[in-house]
Amino acid sequence: MAKLSWQHHSRGRRLVSTSYFILATLTLLFSWSCPVLGKKKLYIGALFPMSGGWPGGQACLPAAQMALDLVNKRTDILPDYELELIHYDSMCDPGEATKLLYDLLYTEPIKIVLMPGCSSVSTLVAEAARMWNLIVLSYGSSSPALSNRQRFPTFFRTHPSATLHNPTRVQLFQKWKWTKIATIQQTTEVFTSTLDDLEQRVKEAGIEISVRQSFLTDPAVAVKNLKRQDARIIVGLFYETEARNVFCEVYKEKLYGKKYVWFLIGWYADNWFKIKDPSINCTVEQMTEAVEGHVTTEIVMLNPETVRGASNLTSQEFLAQLMSKLGGKNPEETGGFQEAPLAYDAVWALALALNKTVGPLKAKGRRLEDFNYNNKDITAEIYRALNTSSFEGVSGHVVFDAQGSRMAWTLIEQLQGEQNKSHFMIYFPLKTVRYR
Incomplete structure (x- = not known):
């Protein structure tokens, strides 16, 4: 009886083991098919x-x-x-x-x-x-x-x-009765293409570009030439890092103040001129003085x-x-x-x-x-x-x-008093909808 009992027990274990094997196999097969049955x-x-x-x-x-x-x-x-x-x-x-x-x-x-x-x-x-x-x-x-x-x-x-907002920029030039402007650009494809388009549009609007300057990495010579040629209304096209280099040179050449207007085209963080930058040798106070009153035209990203x-x-x-x-x-x-x-x-x-x-x-x-x-x-x-x-x-x-x-808003801002900005927004194509 003991032997028969053991055989019965062993058979039961084999049956349970076989059941677990079948269950495990089905589970594995099901898991393989999940991507088809699910997402x-x-x-x-x-x-x-x-x-x-x-x-x-x-x-x-x-x-x-x-x-x-x-x-x-x-x-x-x-x-x-x-x-x-x-x-x-x-x-x-x-x-x-x-x-x-x-x-x-x-x-x-x-x-x-x-x-x-x-x-x-x-x-x-x-x-x-x-x-x-x-x-x-x-x-x-x-x-x-x-x-x-x-x-x-x-x-x-x-x-x-x-170039989306170039028509808006030209309308601003006309609104402010600008007849002569100077330009300084970083020589990258995006700014070259943007300036080519802008030049065509200002020409059609009867606005003269009297001075054209460009630079690859060091803007010192270009800024000196703007000063030498008595540029007063200056349109700048460059990235944020280069902007700090430009305005450090602007401070050194005293190319800022009530006699000058800087109109920037680019993408800039708030307080971009205060960010520590080992590539320039101007203080935050000097940079703040140089950028006072500048105007930016950017897309609204938020x-x-x-x-x-x-x-x-x-x-x-x-x-x-x-x-x-x-x-x-x-x-x-x-x-x-x-x-x-x-x-x-x-x-x-x-x-x-x-x-x-x-x-x-x-x-x-x-x-x-x-x-x-x-x-x-x-x-x-x-x-x-x-x-x-x-x-x-x-x-x-x-x-x-x-x-x-993308079609988008234009945000036009002027820095007044270090951090205070006056600005308004225009939605392309050129419909003024909000002032702030």
């Missing part, structure tokens, strides 16, 4: 410059990830899909970006869209993308050259072209209205969440902090556009997950959806023109 992943290939000339990825990457997290939690936007970001540091360098673009394109999984940052990298990516039938959506590219639809047929950007847009966040709530994600870093020392709303809204523009394509694709017997680099039909649907984008974002109303560039 399907769509991949975004992104380049965020964490270093280099414009380290915008430092704030733009966290902002994009914030948007992705919210999109993936929504049940009314792409409910059957999950968006995932595959990103690299382009260092804002076209050479580095070439290698990274190759990795993105020739390494699984397939990416459904590309998201580059700075203009020089976007130019490279957008020109190559047509060969892979890929849409390119940039969050930080301002080069006017990127508005060429023949050269960049699948390119969109949530950052407006730098919605001034307290509205809840597509993401259900106000712009101020977005900023609070971004600050938390940055872990207390100083915004003025974090690259891309100003442009972060544009990166956030770029992800939302993409998500809403992809969501809009699901119905039309289904009618054709296609799905987003069917996309590959030879599939022009799915690309065409995504293009149509992005082309008709219109929603409220944390950067303002998001809509693209015929060249795929």
